[in-house]
Amino acid sequence: MQNELVNNIDGLRKQAEAELARKASNTPPEDFPALPTIPAARYTDPTLYELEMDNIFMKQWLCVGIASELPEIGSYKVWNRLGIPVILVRGKDNTIRAFRNSCRHRGGSVVPGDTGKVGSFRCNFHCWNYDLDGTLKAVPDQYEFPTLDKSKHNLLPIRCEMLGNLIYINFSERAPSLEQHLGKVASELAHFDFEKRSFLKRAEFDMDCNWKLAIDAFAESYHLFWTHKNTVAPMFQSHGQVFRLWPNGHSLMITASQRENRAEWIMDTGSKDPRHELSRTEQVSATIFPNCILPLGEFTFPIFNFWPTSINSTKFEVIMTTPLDIDDSVKAEVDIVLEQLGVITLEDISNMNDMQKSVETGSLTDIQLGCQERRIYQFHEELDRQIGEKSVPENLRIKPVVSTYIDD
Structure with missing residues (x-):
């Protein structure tokens, strides 16, 4: 259904209420299968890790920044x-491009x-000079290179496309376009106005776990009450969830709020645009395959990126975004949000470090997922599909x- 988040808010809330009723009656889901276990060695196997680096991070669209980080030509x-x-780089035609820095x-x-x-x-070593579009313009002492064809020595471009103001790159020339990759993400989340997003701040956290294990932790709310009992849990009803599984590994999770406890989050204030009624009262979180999670709001929201730094370590990047031209007072309030995110992240990191040790030592050989963790299973399915099942x-x-539960 086109723009379900905007056009079917009442229906989505009824689904959340039905999930809460299922919890109250201890009734298993009727419309979703029991999930097979996931081999724990997926988080430790070096062969699979290399396959992921080659087939996921070198061939998928990756969110690398926001246009406002490049405010002027050059x-x-x-x-x-x-x-x-x-x-x-922002070129002379205002187009943002990407090149290998070589x-x-x-x-x-x-x-x-x-x-x-x-x-x-300009090369720092021998001063070869290139235009902002990557074209080789000048070579010192070019007479020393009698056979040089400058047109064959331009900077190597990297595919660069935009989701509104979000900058994406892809190292593969064979990958589908960003638009094709995003599919329903672009249409269903269009009301969050990505073309009006602006960079505000960036924070980073080191995690001693495999990048997939980190992604998993942010793909479900089953852990909220137990891990975040005094921080996030009082604001949400973790069993009142609505899920959407979209093609290409993308997904959506809507979590019902505890309205009597929920404070006015900075990411939910601002204009009272009716398109954002759902995100003002519930938590809307999207996963964009392979490594990006967006806890969405109408005003300020973060971009979560998970970057593998080794088979058992991850750099968790938080990019805070706001609408363009915000008031300086709001920037100070965002510092508070970042501080809160830091506290919440440290609560998660403690668990993930322990889980990584469990899979590394063989204390955990397979992982049993419940219905609330279906986005994790879909994510792993998509990893295998992109790598190639036989590989x-x-x-x-x-x-x-x-696959039969994908909403396409």
């Missing part, structure tokens, strides 16, 4: 989450530092069971 930043230095002569960096503003790119070690494969 503004750039170097992105280096996966060990491949990438330049993001001079085509002998590989030197072509920008001074990680952020700044330049009129052109995944047989003992680690996920049995496909949720």
Whole structure:
């Protein structure tokens, strides 16, 4: 259904009420299957980890920033989450592009530092000079290179596309377009006005666990009452959830709120646009495959990115976004939100570190998921689909069971 979040708010709330009633009567779900177990070795196996790096992070669309981080022509930043230095730059035509930060002569960096503003790119080593569109413009002592064809030595481009003001890159030339990859994400979440989002702040947390284990923790609310008993839990009814599983591994979770306890979150204030009635009163969280989670609100909301730094460590990146041109007083309030997120994240990190030790030591050999954790199972199914089922070690494969529940 097109724009269900806007056009069927009453229906979504009734579904949440039905879930709460199911909890009250201890009734198992009638419309969703029991989920097979997930092999715990998926979080420790080096072969699978390499397959993920090659087939997921090198071939999927990754959210790497926000357009306002590049405010002027020539503004750039170097992105280096996966060990491949990438330049993001606003060109003379105001188009944001991405290039490998590697001079085509002998590989030197072509920008001074990680952020700044330049009129052109210049290699720090031998001063080869490139236009902002990557074209090689000038070579010192070019007569020393009698066979040089400058047109064949432009900076290597990386695919760069936009979801509103969110910057995405993809290292694969064969991947579908960002629009094709997002599918229902773009239409169902359009009312969050991604084209009006602005960068505010970035925070990072180190997690001693596999990146998938970190993603899993943010894909369900089953743990809210027990892990976040005094922080998040009083504001939400964790059993009052509505799920949507979308194609390409994307999904949505709507969690009913405890309205008598819920304070006015900064991410839920601002205009009273009726399109945002649901997110003002419930928690709306979207997963964008492979490594991005969006706890959405009409005013300020974070982008959560999970970057693998090794097989058993993850960099958790929080990018705070706001509408364009916000008041300075709001920026101070966002500091409070970031502080709260820090407290909540530390509560999660303690559990994830312990869980990683369990899978590494063999104390946990397989993982049994419940109905509330269905987004985790869908995520792992999609990982295998993108890698190629026959490429995944047989003992680690996920049995496909949720495909008939995808809302396409």
